[in-house]
Structure formats: structure tokens, C-alpha cells
Amino acid sequence: MNRKVIQVLVGLMMAACLSPVWAEEAVPKVDAGMKAVAATTEAVAEKADAAASKADAATTAVKEVKVDLEAAAKAYTGKCASCHGKDLKGSPTMAKMFKVDAAALNLVDEGTLAKTDEELTKITADGLNKMPAYKSKLKPEEIAAQVAYIRSLAPKAEPKAQ
Numbered sequence: 001m002n003r004k005v006i007q008v009l010v011g012l013m014m015a016a017c018l019s020p021v022w023a024e025e026a027v028p029k030v031d032a033g034m035k036a037v038a039a040t041t042e043a044v045a046e047k048a049d050a051a052a053s054k055a056d057a058a059t060t061a062v063k064e065v066k067v068d069l070e071a072a073a074k075a076y077t078g079k080c081a082s083c084h085g086k087d088l089k090g091s092p093t094m095a096k097m098f099k100v101d102a103a104a105l106n107l108v109d110e111g112t113l114a115k116t117d118e119e120l121t122k123i124t125a126d127g128l129n130k131m132p133a134y135k136s137k138l139k140p141e142e143i144a145a146q147v148a149y150i151r152s153l154a155p156k157a158e159p160k161a162q
């Protein structure tokens with residue numbers, strides 16, 4: 001045999017040996033590629049689902065904050081009770097100190113309750129005379145919760161029996 005024949009034979013043997021390996025390797029690669037595409041599609045769908053349910057949860061959360069009177073009561077005790085009294089009827093001591101009518105600090109009297117939610121929200125957010133502004137300390141939904149809390153303790157707005 002001359003060298004050229006041997007080279008060709010060796011070449012053929014190598015090709016024979018390698019080609020199935022390539023083929024076998026290539027198939028799983030294509031498979032894996034398809035799986036990756038499928039997985040990506042699934043992940044995108046899952047993300048969209050998650051975003052949708054997050055949006056749902058956010059809507060629910062805002063609704064819940066509005067009726068989360070327990071949290072509102074806590075915030076009230078910490079931030080408002082010193083002036084408006086634990087019972088919302090106003091602190092006589094603070095009224096004297098601010099030289100305001102005791103009724104000005106009463107949040108459950110007719111004067112306050114006759115105001116709209118928007119007016120009470122605005123006073124709480126922006127302040128009024130000696131009343132401090134709370135827009136930098138409370139989120140809009142927390143201010144809304146304060147108004148709901150005040151309403152919940154108003155004599156006329158007693159929550160109805162369920």
C-alpha cells in the first residue's frame with residue numbers, strides 16, 4: 001500500500017468514527033435548543049401571569065388598606081391622638097395650647113362629619129392653621145384610611161351589623 005491509500009483509509013476511518021459522534025451530539029443540541037425556546041416561552045408566559053396577579057394583588061391591597069381600620073387606628077394613636085384625643089373628640093389641653101375652640105380638634109362632631117372625604121383628606125394631607133400637613137409622612141392610601149377611620153367612629157356612620 002502506498003502512503004496516499006493509507007492516508008485516505010485513515011481519513012475514512014476517522015470520518016466514520018467522528019460522524020456518528022457529531023450527529024449524536026448535534027441532535028441533543030437541537031433538542032436542547034428547542035427545549036430552551038420552549039422554556040423561555042413558558043417563562044415569559046409565567047412572568048406575564050405573575051405580573052397580572054401582582055396587579056390584581058395591588059388593587060386588592062389598596063381596597064384592603066381602605067378598610068384596614070386596625071392599621072389606621074394604630075397610625076391614629078401614634079400620629080393624631082396627641083391633639084385629637086384617643087376618642088377623636090379632641091384634647092382639651094391641646095385646644096388650650098393652640099388657643100382654638102375644642103370643637104376644632106373634635107373629629108367626630110357634626111362640623112367635621114359634614115365635610116366631604118375630599119375636604120378631610122385635603123386637611124390631613126396639606127394641614128390647616130395649627131394642623132400639621134401629613135402628605136410627607138403618610139401615603140395617600142394611609143390618609144384615605146385615616147378618613148375612613150374617622151368615618152367609622154362617627155356616630156352616624158356606625159358600621160351596619162353584618
Ligand code: HEC
Pocket residue numbers: 076079080081082083084094098100104105106107111112113115120121123124128129130131132134146147
Ligand atoms: C399638633 C396637633 C395635631 C396633630 C398631631 C394632628 N392634628 Fe388634625 N388638627 C389640628 C388642629 C389644630 C386642627 C384644626 C385646624 C383649624 O380648623 O384651624 C385640626 C384639624 C383636623 C381636621 C379637620 C377637622 C375639621 O372639622 O375640619 C382633620 C380631618 C384632622 N385634623 C385630621 C388629623 C389626622 C388624621 C391626624 C393624624 C394623622 C391629625 N389631624 C393630627 C391639630 C393636629
